[in-house]
Amino acid sequence: MLDIGLIRKDPEAVREALLKRMDKVDLEPVLEADRLRRQLVAAAADARAERKKQSKEIGSLRGRGQDTAELERAASESGDRIAAIETELAEAESRLHELMMELPNLPAEETPAGGKEANRVVSTWGEQPDLGPGALDHVELSTRLGLVDYARGAKLGGSGHWLYTGLGAALEWALLDFFCREHFAAGYEFMLPPHLLTEEAGYAAGQFPKFYDDVFHLQADEGERGSFLLPTSETAIVNVYRDEIVPTDRLPVKAFAYTPCYRRESGSHGTQERGTIRGHQFNKVEMxxxxxxxxxxxxLDELVQRTEDLVRKLGLHHQTSLLAARDASASMKMTYDVEVWIPSIGTYKEVSSASWAGDYQARRANVRYRPEGAKNTEFVHTLNASGLATSRLLPAILEQNQQPDGSVVVPEPLRPWVGTDVIRPPK
Incomplete structure (x- = not known):
């Protein structure tokens, strides 16, 4: 959520910043709702002051044995007026809150304007492997090697699901184990959050209302709280300190979590989305x-470096891109994507987004801290990065590490868990 004080102070600057990621920006409804709210706050304060004055006068008259009937009628009318103003104020505050929740974050100055076409590659590591003729794609490789059963996965969960089997399941778990050990050794606090979150968590994280329909909601009986399956553990972690003041000596708080991620939208079924590239459920470790x-x-720089280091330790050719405003999440002021090369489709696919939300999420979640020596609290800044998502790493590992005989070399950090250096086709 943006700072209403900033919008009030310099609406034109806010509008110009938002135009980096929006076609049209009209802040007048927000400003009008804010003016009405402030007028009603002032009116309520005046009415309460008048009511307090009347109460004192009634007490004074009673003490002298004088008639207070007329003044009591006036006080009763004042009470009715206060109640009416408070009803209006609640409606005005609700309206302002709704309008503010719909506004995206202000992009950082470094964030390019525009969409995907304006993304900037800032670094590249390694070389695109020369696989020669006869190279296989990840779907063919994973099927021949018995790593992923796509047909039975769809039978179990429907379209957009798959089943890891044998050494494929071992590779998947080895990746997750590797990432968790790396973050734990670096001093990040390990969290295993619930997969089922209340709807307040979605709004606080900035994913609702815009992406409300992109998650799996559970049907709730009348009077029950709404809930949904988390699309990423970022949604859970940002809510850990919701409505709390984090002790200053605890900052920075660095955490990571492993969860499956559940998403309704699974993308197209074209060549670039085959196999495990995109689905309704995938595994991810989140920082x-x-x-x-x-x-x-x-x-932000630390998170980008950590994600790059993980991909490099796996030996995968990749690039890092600074995302343009319209290609980044609406909650983030600045985002870098770390993208691995998938030879069969001749493109890079994102395996981590490292993002800086500024105080946007903290305002929505009301997460604060008290600066040393300060009387008032301020909002913290929040950041997140996949560290890493696995469903695109497996295709990159299979394709970049495939050998002419159809085998696949296992990245060195995964070998202790998988138990072999090379995965070969079954005899």
Missing amino acids: FQFVTPEGGRAA
């Missing part, structure tokens, strides 16, 4: 940080 405002940019 998250709560920091002071001045620590935000350094934390």
Whole structure:
């Protein structure tokens, strides 16, 4: 959520910033709702002051044995007026809140304007492997090697699901184990959050209302709280300190979590989305940080470096891109994508988005801290990065590491768990 004070102070600057990611920006409804709310706050304060004054006068008259009937009628009318103003105020605050929740975050100055076409590659690591003629795609490789059963996965869960089997399941778990050990050794706090979250969590994370229909909601009986399956553990972690003041000496809070991620939208069924590239359920290890405002940019650089290091330890050719405003999440002011090369489709696919939300999520979730020596609290800054998502790493590992005989070399960090250096076709 944006700072209403900033919109009130310089609406034109806010509008110009939002135009990086929106075709049209009209802040007048927000400003009008804010003006009405402030007028009603002032009116309510005046009415309460008048009511308090009347109460004192009634007490004074009673003490002197004088008639207070007329003044009591006036006080009763004041009470009715206060109740009416408070009803209007609640409606005005609700309207302002709805309008503010719909506004995306302000992109950072470094964030390019526009969509995917404006994304900027900032670094590249390794070389595209020369696989020669006869190279197989990840679907063919995973099928021949008995790593993924797509048909039975669809039988179990429907379209957009798959079943890891044998050494494929071992590879998947080895990746998750590798990532968790790396983050744990780096001092990140390990969390295993619920997969079922209340709807408040979705709004606080900034994913609702815009992406409300992109998650799996559970049917609730009348009077029950709404809930949904988490689309990413970022949604859970940002809510850990919701409505809390984080002790300053605890900042930065660095955490990571492993969860499956559940998403309704599974994309197209074209060549670029085959296999495990995109689905309704996939595994991901997520990093998250709560920091002071001045620590935000350094934390973003750290998260990008950590994700790049993980991909490099797996030996995978990849690039890192700074996303343009319209290609980044609406909740984030700045995002870098780490993207692995998938030879069969001749393109890079994102395996991690490292993003800095500024105080946007913290305002929605009401997560604060008290700067040293300060009387008032301020909002923390939040950041997140996949560390990493596995459903696109497996295709990259299979294709980049395939050998002429149809075998696949296992990345060195995964070999202790998988139990072999090379996965060969079954005899």
